[in-house]
Amino acid sequence: MNLMLKTAEEFSRRHRYDINPSKSSCIRVYPKSPDPSPDFILEGTRIPLDTPTTHLGVYRDTKCKVNTKDKIELGRRTTYSLMGAGFNGKNGLKQSVKARLSSTFVVPRMLYALEIIPYSQADLKALEAFQLKTLKQVQHLADRNSNIAALSLLGISPIRAQLHKSTLNLYYT
Known part of the structure; x- marks a missing residue:
């Protein structure tokens, strides 16, 4: 060293x-x-x-674990900063624009550096739960609606798929 x-x-x-x-x-x-x-x-x-x-x-830290709470808090702050731009509300932006904003700003900030830090299935579940809750809230869907409906109406892939894609891009490009 x-x-x-x-x-x-x-x-x-x-x-x-x-x-x-x-x-x-x-x-x-x-x-x-x-x-x-x-x-x-x-x-x-x-x-x-x-x-x-x-x-x-x-x-x-010494255990090289993901700080999931901080990642979710960062995603929440990014989402709230987009609320003024019409991200939330029935009179706001179109669904396709909301999907683009989410995939351009919110998800990359949450997933920053996760492809190099070892994460657990519990970390992925927490991140996916936040993503689904936010997407249902943005689309004004009830919490009991299916998760696939919240993702497919906007054409967004789940956090797990996006993380696997960025990991493959890191190592195979």
Whole structure:
């Protein structure tokens, strides 16, 4: 790891950009022993060993689990920010435009970086439940309507299919 940090230092000097050691942190993924790891030094400053950290908007902890509650909250905030544009309401936008807004803005923000983080079936169920509830609310369908009706009326594929598609695009393009 120290060799990788030295390489990053040399590369940053060569290409004239700075890496701020005080804004850097390191986590141990799946720690097997409670022993502290060796000191990691970047530009003469020790990098602290943290349990949770965020990198490029992706929250990581030592167990590498998906924070489903935060993902759903992000999707909810994105949906509510679209409400002023006619996303909700009978006098609002057409159904096809609502579907386009949902697939363009809401779903990509919820699924950001999920193709690289291991997730469980419970995580997928929670994300799909949020998607179905939101789509039924936007279309003014009752909660007891079938899930496939909420998806097929707008022509949207389920979260599971979209996540599998983005994972395949990541590894096979």
